[in-house]
Amino acid sequence: xxxxxxxxxxxxxxxxxxxxxxxxxxxxxxxxxxxxxxxxxxxxxxxxxxxxxxxxxxxxxxxxxxxxxxxxxxxxxxxxxxxxxxxxxxxxxxxxxxxxxxxxxxxxxxxxxxxxxxxxxxxxxxxx
Numbered sequence: 001x002x003x004x005x006x007x008x009x010x011x012x013x014x015x016x017x018x019x020x021x022x023x024x025x026x027x028x029x030x031x032x033x034x035x036x037x038x039x040x041x042x043x044x045x046x047x048x049x050x051x052x053x054x055x056x057x058x059x060x061x062x063x064x065x066x067x068x069x070x071x072x073x074x075x076x077x078x079x080x081x082x083x084x085x086x087x088x089x090x091x092x093x094x095x096x097x098x099x100x101x102x103x104x105x106x107x108x109x110x111x112x113x114x115x116x117x118x119x120x121x122x123x124x125x126x127x128x
Contacts, residue, residue, distance in 0.1 A: 002026045009070075010034045015077065024081070025127040027066040035065065039077035045119040046079060047108075054082060057113045062086035065093065078108040087112035092120040 002011060002025065009031050013039035024042055026032065040046050045055050061084040065074065071093050088111050102108025
């Protein structure tokens with residue numbers, strides 16, 4: 001939960017980080033402009049593993065970015081959040097212009113079993 005970091009303008013997380021996290025949440029960060037997450041992060045199902053649907057269907061894992069008025073772009077690398085099968089929620093991100101999840105043309109398996117909820121976002125120019 002990044003909510004307590006009220007002055008942050010950018011969040012960048014590398015590859016292979018935070019494998020045991022159950023919930024990813026950013027809410028109300030007024031100054032946040034960008035979120036970048038590398039490959040194989042926030043998952044226990046890695047790209048090098050044999051894909052197993054039963055491991056990737058963890059509905060207790062959820063992803064939320066809410067009420068961040070200055071957030072312009074989100075980039076999530078391949079296989080990150082691949083075992084997150086709970087809710088995927090983007091809500092009230094007034095300045096969001098670009099979302100990139102995985103790599104176009106590759107089987108990145110991000111949020112493989114998740115349901116997507118996107119609300120209150122009017123300015124998206126790019127979705128990959």
